[in-house]
Amino acid sequence: MFRSTLGFSLTFLAASACPATAHAADFMVNLPAQSLARSLSQLAGQARVDLLFSSKLVRARRAPAVRGRLTIDEALQRLLTGSRLSYRRSGYGAIVIVPAPAADAGERDDEGSIPEILVIGQRTQNADIRRTEGDILPYQVASRREVENAHAETAEGYLRSRLPANGQMATPSQLSLDNLGSARSELNLRGLGARQTLILVDGRRLPSLPSIDNGFNQPDINALPLAALSRIETLTSAAGGIYGPGAIAGVVNFVIDRDYRGGTLSVTSGIAGSGDALFKRVDGSFGFTPDGGETDIMVVFGHAVTQSLxxxxxxxxxxxxxxxxxxxxxxxxxxxxxxxxxxxxxxxxxxxxxxxxxxxxxxxxxxxxxxxxxxxxxxxxxxxxxxxxxxxxxxxxxxxLPASSRTSLLLNARRRISNVEVFFDGLWLRNRARSVLPSTLQHTVVPASANPFEHSVEVTFPQPGFKNVGANRSSVYRITTGAILDLPKDWRANVEYLFGGSNEVVHLEGDRLSTEAFDGAFGKMDPLGRPVPNPFQDYASFLSALDQYREPNTYRHEVSNKLSQFSMRFAGPLIYLPRGPTTLSVLGEHRSERVPASVVTLGPRDGIEEQPTPDVSQKALSVYAEARAPICGPRKMYGPLKNLELQLAMRHDRIETRVPSQIEGGSKYGNLVTVNNAVTVYTAGFRSDPLPYWMLRGSVSTGVLPPSVDQLTSRVTTLFGYLDAKRGGSFIKFGVPVIVGGSPSLRPERARTLSLGLVYTSPDNRARLSLDFTRLDKKNEVVLTSTNGLRYLTGLANVPFFLANEDRFPGRIQRLPLTAADAALGYTAGLITRIDTTALNIGRTRLDAWDLKAAYEIPDVAEGTLRLTGTAAWQPTYKRRFDTIGRWYDFADAADGALKWRGRAGVEWERGPFWIGLDGQYYGRYRITPAVPATGSDAEGIVRLQGAEYVEAQAYVDLAAAYRFSPNALGRGSLELRLGVQNLFDRSPPIVTTVEEPFYTETGYSLLGDPRQRRFNATLEYRF
Structure with a gap:
């Protein structure tokens, strides 16, 4: 291990010792004499920069021919000569064309509430407004370079280590048995649950991942190629007014870079320090124009393979x-x-x-x-x-960890026809995983007659040759076609149709030991005359006897989801104020998802069984508007009104969900019900500059979460063994129907978030500090009184709860009228005829969180630039209750909740073509016990086994370096080598014990850590 670390360290030192010539920021420019708008669009592609301009500003202007190897500044100066135009750089790196002289220095860098796809010159298909860290809402933005330097293998892996607000305690791939060997992603902002974190790609929803139990799950984005990302925008507060249902904890938007000129090819290889867990990846992109710039085409592909552990x-x-x-x-x-x-x-x-x-x-x-x-x-x-x-x-x-492979393909084409731009955008992702899963519980009771002791004993034994191999595949595709139109008065419109689908296939094949294997030891004759296995005999004979009781084990399901969506967007200036235009973005959208009926195939002992799953669907009709208004300017006002800007977004959604709801005497899926919910939510906020270099921001947002399919689906079962206190404690009549599971009458869960923040930017823009406070209050949470799923019911309803609270929930207990004879016996109520124990809107969650982000740049350090960065999330309050009059449970620092403290800090140094950095991640301690112990569990026993109440805090350090080779040595292209060591000091995750059977749940380590420990990887990227 020491040699490996030393080898990488020497490589880094050798790279830093190379002569550090200034990195040439020039490139080949080839622009004919043409309209200025077309030249600027083509320059953006050739320079691989975001170049923003208004169609009104450059209308009717011509540009001279510009050719040669130039920097972006030199090319712009030549193009804009004599145009009475200039340019400035925004806070997020884009170049903005402005009238000369440049705009007032007091202006901010935002372009108002204009979706990026409608901004001329943007190299993106992002349907959302470009969000920045200086926005009114507390966004956090990760650049492409930050993602590259993290050396993460997946999008989930990056956000797990670099986004402290991600409250995820474990990934699906770490719990192979629970998730049937899946390697899908799961993002969980604030620890509120994956369903409450909205995932977008280019500002649009992906098809939900279908589920045979829940209907719709969070989309799987682990196959999304990180090399194709322009940035990742994350909002860690409710934002239903902008994004609609599901944005309770926040939103993560993956914005893909649309590079229409040139290409890249990169190869990555990695390995754990112990020589296992190999990782390989190849990524590529190619952009070109077949007709001199009228049409732009881009293709992106990626493929990655990870070895199992x-x-x-x-x-x-x-x-x-x-x-x-x-x-x-x-x-x-x-x-x-x-x-x-x-x-x-x-x-x-x-x-x-x-x-x-x-x-x-x-x-x-x-x-x-x-x-x-x-x-x-x-x-x-x-x-x-x-x-x-x-x-x-x-x-x-x-x-x-499962063996996995991830494949992606993206295709984008855009063509300008007069004042209309038409586009096609295709995305296809596939994520496959393979796991070896347990086959059977390997223990038995051996009677005294078959063992060397005077009494019966229990034994456990190894059982080589018996296993199950689970293959899990998820795939998603999304096709978007549309047009972008120039409208009068600087307005633009986007009309698009989107369709897509997702698919999950799970196939488990293997064998298991028959339950009859040891019956003969207790005198039961085997009908096939097979020998009785005895672990006390020689082991070869024992295994030979076991083999005769081998049974095939099969499980398979394939379920699909179909998505279609039509939308229209309009954006432009509404009115012009002295400070600038008030911009408005309006959206109308219709979305539909459907999971058709399917079949689950099981292989029990007595033969193959097929279990049907129902047809479920959901439709949403949405209207949304977002306005931004710069009210006060930088000179005429002072104090809290200086540079005051307001934001208001409102959204109305009508949601229709169709699910099965069993009726008495009917089949499980014979009765379908349609549940309609209409919700209106908003986001309102402000920002101002009350003091020099300080920005104050605040917002109030609401969000909604419609009931999920399993929360709406109900079953009918029968009751026995319960007492009726209103009838003298007599037994309730056997066979009384009990309605269990979800309820079609549930209302959407609602959340309200208050956010307040301060942002400091130094006069020289080298230092930035932001501190944001978020308070979330969520009401009407759905509480299931039984464990429910589309296929099965795994727990009987909590009948005693409803019997004890009959007066609180009228109509849940139905009775016959009280007869005179019953009254004479002292009874106070008639016979129970029906009990409804379906889900209730009686839960609530309260959460407080602080988010800190800091960056400081120090020039001229050893002839280079030193940067210090840090991000932290402190979540001191996270409590939930499951009854409006029930106790509060503390989920902060609970094993099934979210950490109070998570953070990261980094230091990096760059000189010319060389870059090197260290990044450390911190995960605070957490209780070994869950916030809500399972029925019958022993919290004291859990602590006693662990030997401590808390799992200790964890810290890991990553080392990375990169070197850009001079373009002159490679002709037209450029080459970059990136090296990384994750978990540099090979820290082991803390050891964690469990009270359950180790066969089922025990991994032995804290799932916040990566079981591979120290990993090495290298990427070689060629740009042309």
């Missing part, structure tokens, strides 16, 4: 077992751990039979597999247990 590749589980044995050996032994030996357990002290005439001191022992168990070995191992992992799918072969 197994439980046997790391020692987390073994270390967790040692910790359990040290802290609470009694509980650990009750978990019946499976190891590479045969472990023997008894509730009594073990006593060997008369032949050995020996009594062991303890109630456990073990012996290695191989020859038949001998007395001497079991006596020598008295009161000990083998902590190693079994060499099978329940042990060393089980996937800690």
């Amino acid at each position: 197994t439980f046997g590749d790391r020692d987390y589980t073994v270390r967790a077992r040692r910790l359990k044995l040290q802290n609470d050996s009694e509980t650990f032994v009750r978990q019946l751990p499976i190891s590479s030996s045969v472990n023997v357990f008894s509730s009594l002290p073990l006593r060997l039979d008369a032949e050995a005439a020996s009594r062991l001191a303890g109630s456990i022992t073990h012996f290695p597999v191989g020859p038949a168990a001998d007395y001497a070995t079991m006596i020598a191992n008295d009161d000990t247990i083998d902590l190693s992992l079994s060499p099978d799918a329940n042990g060393t072969e089980r996937s800690l």
